[in-house]
Amino acid sequence: MIGFAGLSHLGIVSSIAASSKSKEGVVAYDPDAALCGRLKAGDFPIFESGLAELLKAAGSRIEFTSDASRLKKCSLIYFSPDTPTDPENRPDFSTLHRLFDSVLAVLSGGCTLVVLSQVPPGLTRGLSETMKKKPNWAGQKIYHQVETLIFGNAVERALKPERFIVGCADPAAALDAPYEAFLKSFGCPVFKMRYESAELSKMSINACLVAALSVANSLAEICEKTLADWREIEPVLRADRRIGQYAYLSAGLGIAGGNIERDLVAIREMAREWGTDGSVIEAFLANSRHRKNWALKMINEQLTPAGPKTVIALWGLAYKADTRSTKNSPALALLQNLSPFSVRVYDPQATLDQKLFPQAVQAGSALEACRGANILAIMTPWKEFFSIPPAKIQEALASPAAVLDPFGVLDSAKCTKLGLKYFRLGVKSEGGGNL
Amino acid sequence: MIHHGHAVSQKPSRVVILGGTGFIGRNLAKNLEAAGVEVRTVSSAEVNLCEAGSSDILAGLVKKNDTLVMASAVTPDKGRDSRMQIKNFVMGQTLCDFLEKSSPAHVIYLSSDAVYDDALALANEASPSAPSSFYGVAHLGRERMLSDVLKKQGTPLLVLRLSILYGADDPHKSYGPNRFFRTAAAEQKITLFGNGEEKRDHVFVKDACRLITRCAERQSRGLLNVATGISVSFGDIALKVQTLFQGKVRIETTPRANPVTHRHYDIAALLETFPDFRFTPLETGLAETLKEIRQIS
Numbered sequence: 178m179i180g181f182a183g184l185s186h187l188g189i190v191s192s193i194a195a196s197s198k199s200k201e202g203v204v205a206y207d208p209d210a211a212l213c214g215r216l217k218a219g220d221f222p223i224f225e226s227g228l229a230e231l232l233k234a235a236g237s238r239i240e241f242t243s244d245a246s247r248l249k250k251c252s253l254i255y256f257s258p259d260t261p262t263d264p265e266n267r268p269d270f271s272t273l274h275r276l277f278d279s280v281l282a283v284l285s286g287g288c289t290l291v292v293l294s295q296v297p298p299g300l301t302r303g304l305s306e307t308m309k310k311k312p313n314w315a316g317q318k319i320y321h322q323v324e325t326l327i328f329g330n331a332v333e334r335a336l337k338p339e340r341f342i343v344g345c346a347d348p349a350a351a352l353d354a355p356y357e358a359f360l361k362s363f364g365c366p367v368f369k370m371r372y373e374s375a376e377l378s379k380m381s382i383n384a385c386l387v388a389a390l391s392v393a394n395s396l397a398e399i400c401e402k403t404l405a406d407w408r409e410i411e412p413v414l415r416a417d418r419r420i421g422q423y424a425y426l427s428a429g430l431g432i433a434g435g436n437i438e439r440d441l442v443a444i445r446e447m448a449r450e451w452g453t454d455g456s457v458i459e460a461f462l463a464n465s466r467h468r469k470n471w472a473l474k475m476i477n478e479q480l481t482p483a484g485p486k487t488v489i490a491l492w493g494l495a496y497k498a499d500t501r502s503t504k505n506s507p508a509l510a511l512l513q514n515l516s517p518f519s520v521r522v523y524d525p526q527a528t529l530d531q532k533l534f535p536q537a538v539q540a541g542s543a544l545e546a547c548r549g550a551n552i553l554a555i556m557t558p559w560k561e562f563f564s565i566p567p568a569k570i571q572e573a574l575a576s577p578a579a580v581l582d583p584f585g586v587l588d589s590a591k592c593t594k595l596g597l598k599y600f601r602l603g604v605k606s607e608g609g610g611n612l
Numbered sequence: 613m614i615h616h617g618h619a620v621s622q623k624p625s626r627v628v629i630l631g632g633t634g635f636i637g638r639n640l641a642k643n644l645e646a647a648g649v650e651v652r653t654v655s656s657a658e659v660n661l662c663e664a665g666s667s668d669i670l671a672g673l674v675k676k677n678d679t680l681v682m683a684s685a686v687t688p689d690k691g692r693d694s695r696m697q698i699k700n701f702v703m704g705q706t707l708c709d710f711l712e713k714s715s716p717a718h719v720i721y722l723s724s725d726a727v728y729d730d731a732l733a734l735a736n737e738a739s740p741s742a743p744s745s746f747y748g749v750a751h752l753g754r755e756r757m758l759s760d761v762l763k764k765q766g767t768p769l770l771v772l773r774l775s776i777l778y779g780a781d782d783p784h785k786s787y788g789p790n791r792f793f794r795t796a797a798a799e800q801k802i803t804l805f806g807n808g809e810e811k812r813d814h815v816f817v818k819d820a821c822r823l824i825t826r827c828a829e830r831q832s833r834g835l836l837n838v839a840t841g842i843s844v845s846f847g848d849i850a851l852k853v854q855t856l857f858q859g860k861v862r863i864e865t866t867p868r869a870n871p872v873t874h875r876h877y878d879i880a881a882l883l884e885t886f887p888d889f890r891f892t893p894l895e896t897g898l899a900e901t902l903k904e905i906r907q908i909s
Contacts, residue, residue, distance in 0.1 A: 463738070470880035474841065477883050477890070485888050517888040 180251030183258025194335035196235035286313035329499030344375025397428035397603035407603025430507035431465035490550035493557025508556035547573035617831030631684030661703035700750035768833035779817030780904030806868035808847030816897035839877035
């Protein structure tokens with residue numbers, strides 16, 4: 178059997194995905210009894226496409242429990258708690274340490290441990306030392322497996338990973354049999370390496386993604402000042418084998434979600450500690466802050482003479498489509514700065530915290546949010562927004578009105594033809610000036 | 613980034629403006645008075661901050677509940693050397709001597725974007741302060757002096773770093789809209805350095821004063837750049853002035869002595885602080901300036 182300790186977003190998706198691979202089944206443990214109760218009932222605190230169906234298919238092969246002793250049945254146990262961060266995106270690993278100690282105290286050895294939560298270089302080696310000092314655990318092995326969860330696409334990534342990256346005490350030694358058998362069932366390459374290399378490889382992946390994204394954002398901003406269009410340049414870069422078709426080249430509103438920011442901060446802190454050059458990381462963070470305010474700047478430029486009486490429709494609260502996570506979401510950052518205005522919000526999944534944003538109301542539909550609004554800001558590119566005809570939007574909005582569509586959800590030509598002032602990332606607006 | 617002491621605007625009981633008869637001081641006094649705020653302007657003739665003993669005179673002028681605006685400085689048109697810097701330091705020290713003994717409710721220091729490196733093309737409040745001129749060093753030094761003394765006193769300090777201001781009654785002769793208006797009227801010509809390629813962020817003085825008034829009303833503290841977020845080249849400004857004079861002004865270019873530098877602002881912090889604040893479009897501000905210049909003359 179396979180065990181999971183810590184039912185974070187990562188833990189929930191990974192444990193349910195594992196249940197489709199393990200004939201013996203999965204024990205999914207979390208000290209939060211209420212959370213386990215919700216999961217047993219199929220009530221997810223997260224949104225991931227396909228997750229409910231996967232859980233249904235797992236049936237009795239997965240057991241959610243708040244009793245750590247149920248993990249005794251497992252020969253392989255993953256640790257997958259969430260790592261909270263402070264407002265400066267600095268991680269706090271105390272949850273992982275507490276969970277690790279409490280689980281090991283209940284069990285009596287005889288199983289392989291895997292740290293699945295993302296950790297900085299050296300942390301798994303530290304846990305290994307801690308483990309060796311505990312009775313019954315001296316001869317056991319602990320690994321670090323790099324998580325490559327992508328919010329919104331987590332189920333597919335968990336079922337069909339491109340590769341596994343495994344940090345080991347001795348990369349030359351074979352993996353423990355139950356662990357090797359489980360990884361083998363996915364039929365993808367396994368990269369074995371030192372603990373620290375594995376731990377740093379996840380940060381390296383994220384830094385590379387941000388590098389591409391920062392380049393895209395920097396050049397898209399130049400496009401906004403010239404007659405170039407970033408959407409015409411993007412495919413050229415994707416066709417270049419040195420860059421690649423899956424590179425993060427779509428212009429966006431900075432970095433959001435929390436995990437990548439956390440990694441950048443971690444790399445910056447390591448560079449500061451070791452005296453290496455971390456200036457490029459500082460530049461990524463500064464560029465992200467700069468681009469996050471694109472919509473705020475546009476709204477200021479487009480304010481009607483009505484000033485504070487301006488009504489703003491905001492589509493999307495989640496930091497990206499197909500998730501209900503709003504961590505570091507550009508939509509929330511924008512909403513925070515719209516206190517003088519009335520705002521009507523719509524998101525297919527995320528819920529508005531009315532206490533934090535008393536000037537905003539949550540509408541029941543995208544078009545309802547638009548009724549009489551002077552400005553529409555589409556902050557998350559949810560699929561359902563793509564199919565809303567611009568004519569319906571124009572009908573619902575006040576006249577004149579502006580549409581801020583950073584990700585190009587709507588047909589810009591149709592919007593302009595309907596008399597809407599249209600703005601998106603990476604291209605100069607044809608309808609500049611004020612409403 | 614700045615924070616507000618008052619969640620909603622509250623009229624300050626009184627605002628004392630040091631440098632109250634200067635370009636910004638006069639405009640600020642007008643704006644505050646129009647908002648119904650009691651104002652006490654203090655000129656250098658009344659209190660010369662460069663002179664010893666001035667701090668005692670200030671003690672007799674400034675009350676505990678006052679908002680104190682420091683708008684007084686020796687500007688580069690009166691010298692660009694280290695003597696100008698030292699004079700500004702002395703003025704700052706005099707003010708600090710007063711503030712060590714007395715605590716007004718709120719202090720607003722009008723600083724300058726000269727605290728940034730001249731080569732810095734995109735500035736925000738997080739940009740490093742690395743002044744290229746003695747004037748910039750003077751303002752940065754005074755910011756630090758005030759910050760140090762007011763921190764000890766627990767008095768809220770707001771530092772506003774002003775970009776280039778323009779307006780009808782600007783006595784300075786520095787390069788930009790004010791000089792262009794003056795030479796356009798007197799000599800029917802505007803002389804540009806090179807082709808006037810340098811882009812700068814020009815702020816209408818009345819906008820700057822509206823913003824300072826809002827900061828006084830909210831008892832804001834921290835650091836904020838005062839810029840519009842839109843930079844325009846001197847060449848384009850010359851063309852706009854030429855248009856305002858119905859084309860009866862010629863624009864002359866001169867050989868360039870210095871390399872072209874640009875200065876833009878990311879004004880996200882300002883928008884986050886005052887999301888509904890709007891700057892006057894440059895064309896409108898220039899037209900209004902010319903109208904007022906003609907009324908004055």
